[in-house]
Amino acid sequence: MTLTNKTVVLGVTGSIAAYKAAYLASQLTQAGADVEVIMTEAATKFITPITFRSITGRPVVTEMFDLASEYSVEHVALAEAADVVVIAPATANIIAKLAAGIADDMLSCTVLATKAPVIVAPAMNVNMYENPITQDNLVKLQARDFAIIGPAYGRLASGKMGLGRLVDIDEVLGTICQVLGKGGDLAGKWIVVTAGGTQEPVDPVRCLTNCSSGKMGYALAEAARDRGAQVVLVSAPSALPRPAGVDMVDIRTAQEMYQAVKKAVAKADALIMAAAVADYRSVKVSESKIKRQQVSSLTLELERTPDILGEVKGNFVRVGFAAESENLVANAKEKLHKKQLDLIAANDITAADSGIGADTNQVVLIDREDKVEELPLLPKREVADRILDRVVELLAGKK
Ligand code: CTP
DSSP, rough: SSSTTEEEEEEESSGGGHHHHHHHHHHHEEEEEEEEEOOOTTTGGGHHHHHHHHHHHHBBBBBBTOTTTTTHHHHHOOOOOOEEEEEEEOHHHHHHHHTOOOOSSHHHHHHHOOOOOOOOOOOHHHHHHHHHHHHHHHHHHHHTTTTOOOEEEETTSSSSSEEOOOOHHHHHHHHHHHHHHHOOOOTTTTEEEEEEEOOOEEEETTTEEEOOSHHHHHHHHHHHHTTTTTEEEEEOOOSSSTTHHHHSOOOHHHHHHHHHHHHHHGOOOOEEEEEESSSSSESOOOOOOOOOTTTTSSOOOOEOOOOOHHHOOOSEEEEEEEESSSSHHHHHHHHHTTTSSEEEEEETSSTTSSSSSEEEEEEEEEEEEEEEEOOOOHHHHHHHHHEEEEEEEEHHHHH
């Protein structure tokens, strides 16, 4: 949604990571963006323009003075058309040129001429990256509001380990969405989201947990980010990729989530509790592994965990979820009023394709006036946006 009909100018430079830009171009195109690729001459030694042309369905610009190219004649046309410029991978050479304001090829010329935000994802040899010249150049770019992402640590083309790898393409995509979302309807707002199923330890290798995947909470965090919010995501262990441009707070237990949420809401405009918080934990946690031979039957004594949403209150919008297997609306209304929420998203966990672990969700939204809005079965990201539409309304009402 964030990328639909957006013009993304993708600059590709001469790094061994150039092949990864093909996947980035593909993901952007599939998400509905118009992708215009500009390659430096060095980039064409690593990957051919035909690859990008096939993926994007658009001509690829490689030369400044190519009379056959519509962009070469009107050489700043792409600079003007761009909603965002992304250079991935970015070599030390292009970074130096941008820092110095050199415009001797189509990519550097476009960056110098554009008013669109520019994202730079460096990838190079570790010594080149750590060289103070490159570091100074990156500081200069940062001071001029370029978004620099990475590089990541790992195995480099030289075989050595070090800083210099292109960051994950998911991180580049997340940053593009974040940059495009600046100025959205949640701009300037702080949103705290919780996600995943907490784990309550029994011994060093065992815990009590639930089947929550974290998908709904992560979708909410990404959607809020893409609408301009500053997002804190308090997450229980999850296999999902960490969203870019979101402050992650990793926790394991309900008690840790409680502490993290209390701290995070200090400057929050809204708290959305999508986490499946364990209601009970073991009273005793064995320091050593409980051995099978030692016990023929085992009874765990459980105690209540804190009701985070019930206890964390303040001058911010509070949204909860209600996972129900019966009497959906009645039970959700009871939770809404008991926890004094502004909004609750109730979902029937027995429905197919809905709720825990699924990519889609069918929820009923209920507000303080007991007004019920039934949403159809939607991808979790769309459910997230519908919930955020209501949060935007609630925030406007709190002014
Ligand atoms: N929640 C919470 N702290 C808990 C349990 C739940 O903050 N210890 C939050 C959940 O994140 C959710 C809402 O409260 O937003 C409702 O959670 P749910 O598990 O549906 O309800 P419970 O309050 O635990 O009640 P029950 O288990 O009886 O349905």
